Amino acid sequence: MRDAAPQTIYLKDYTPTPYDVAHVALDFTLHPTATRVQSRIAFTRVRAEDLVLNGEDLILKSLRVDGAEVSHEVSETHLTIPAAHLSGAFTLEVEVEISPQTNTALEGLYMSGGMYCTQCEAEGFRKITYMYDRPDVMAPYEVTINADTPVQLSNGNPTAPGCWTDPHPKPTYLFALVAGDLVATTDHFTTMEGREVTLNVYVRPGDEGKTDYAMDALKRSMKWDEDVYGRPYDLDVFNIVAVDDFNMGAMENKGLNIFNSKYVLASPETATDTDYAMIEGIVAHEYFHNWTGNRITCRDWFQLCLKEGLTVYRDQQFSADMRSAPVQRIKDVLQLRARQFREDAGPLAHPVRPEAFVEINNFYTATVYEKGAEVIGMLRTLVGPAAYDAALTLYFDRHDGQACTIEDWIQVFEDSTGRDLSQFKRWYAQAGTPHLTVTDDFKNGEYTLHLKQKTKPSAGQPDKAPQVIPIAMGLIGADGTEVLPTQVVEMSEAELTLRFELDAKPIPSLLRGFSAPVILETEQSEADRLVLLAHDTDPFNRWEASTLLAKSNLMANLTAGSAPATAWLDALTKVITDDTLDPAFRALVLALPSEDNLANACDAAGIVPDPTAIHTARKAVHLAIAQHMGEALPALIAATETPGPYSPAANDAAKRSLRAQLLRLQTRLDGGTMARTAYDAATNMTDQLAAFGCLLSAGDTKVAAAFEAQWRTDRLVMDKWFAMSVAEADPDDTVAVATALTQHADFDWKNPNRFRSVIAGMTAMNPAGFHHPSGAGYRFLADWLLKLDALNPQTTARMSTAFETWRRYDVDRQALIQEQLARIAAHPGLSRDTAEMVGRMRDA
């Protein structure tokens, strides 16, 4: 279905196009299998070369240059018009036919539940018509949509029914079109410049009662971007559309954001607090792209982190401002470690700015997004908040309307601060997570901290140079009092020694707020960690101490069968029962490290992880915590009630998150008695789902059917049902449970959300089941990847990363995984996306 020999594309080969584009006019006549697209594109010649435009899966109907037919060549991927026919300024008129209904890859123009929609990032526009499908070619657009649907939308401002004009030059990847039977919730926003903006959230009829929160989040995002970054909105209309079949979370198309319906639709009965927080964060993220991504875009896809790292950083700042900043930071770091550190440690490690790719869709990764955001955060820590603000203002002034590079971005900071950031740029170029090893000593009133940094070799990068690491640190006395408040130390060499004059040896509190994305290795004792858990003034490091204590107790159980230390259980109980602490923080302290996290900890300690043993150890330690808290649990659970109508706001959500953790513990003791009561009494999805998980884990055989009967007609709630059913299955039964679910009448495997709910329900949420020694989990995943690949390469390639940690495991598991990877690689007609990912995982 594609060109036979996929090519590697290199950053160093970047060349501007030989023709500029001044204007794009598109006329669509929509039909499920025979949509006609007429384009009129105004070009200007820059260099006397052939005009080579991208285009795939298009049937060319006619082609004219300034009204005249000219000779041209069409291949599976390109249209070429010889330079001889082209000079000065000219208009290319092309008519093509495309088939949205048979476009199962969900890139370009496709259909979802009877409605037309598009996804053009990164390279979907080439499936709509012939064009320079690359981000550095920007032009204003005029779009006409002929369709018998009630609603027709595109970018920009509406000028007549079905007609849209976008005056802001944009690249093809930000083009969007939607047509279908949709209903809108409408609201208004007046910008700081006095512009009256109409806001619409479009959904399928029947879903209009679930848009309030997305609209509220949008208005708060618009206000926040004005208040914090001074960025107003720039069109008269801002539209959001919810689509059921969507590969990604959401897409920032200019003035017409298209969302996976999972990140728009919410009601207290059907969405959890986590869903609400995700909606808030993603609505903000896509909105913020209007300035960081759309007005200033990327020169080429190697610069993806320029828009994504910065926009993730901005949405994290927003969520921190809307909710609890420390809790937000802990959650961001949990994500970073779970996804990005994992990626950085394996065969798929790559720099924040990669230098080569085969399929760009494979680089929408945690490294580009999450580590990209960490790099911005470090930059802000190094230059300080005021200098950061000044640099951003310069960035917007200097580069508005341009397609930029990381060099442009760094230059702005160098120009506005006078600082040399050439070493800092290594964060964009070097893959792998630096290890920061710290030893300390106290002698004759002098406390010495000795720090060493080292980054392990990764594919194509055998030797790593030292990074600039901002280390926010403080010192705590043995009695818990702070003897040195937070200060930021800059480490730029391989080693650094710090000296302090003190009366007694303190306990260092390093990397406060997780000031750099590194792995900290210290010789800290359990006793010191207990002091930090009880007294550190930095909430992140308080939580970090609890996580490290939990990890060492879990590892002791895993390797020696040891019971958890009483001192840790006492300290944990003290934090959990401390009413002065944010319940969301307490919930995070109570959450044990994940099974994948423990597998990584084993690997780091030179122990081959056994997923079954990890699962068992985690259960044993969880039970020990429950037994230690014992009779206190019911009272604690009662204290976390949130009476009155449901509110998704942070305070109530925090209580519910603690309640869910406590109910998990209680279920270990009573087998689900209290969870059953909570399930029956639940009036919102957060409480219901928490109790549902407890009951499933306790082996309740009836609750799954009851939940299903209640929610059968709700697509998004049923995704949760599918996922939880696999996630909570006993490891020995997981593959059987997952297989049965794939035979369920509602398992629509072509829908990415539903596919992910079962497949990732196993690979991500039930590692002991996935890594079952029989290898059945590996076969199950490979079978489904091969099936989906023929239809949707993008989602297939992404889901294949479940195999990326294969080197951690024992030789038997390694062989079983290798067998499946080889089977996938050998599959005839495998997509370029999946072939690249599987190849990278096998090569390493």
Ligand SMILES: [Zn+2]
């Ligand atoms: Zn984004």
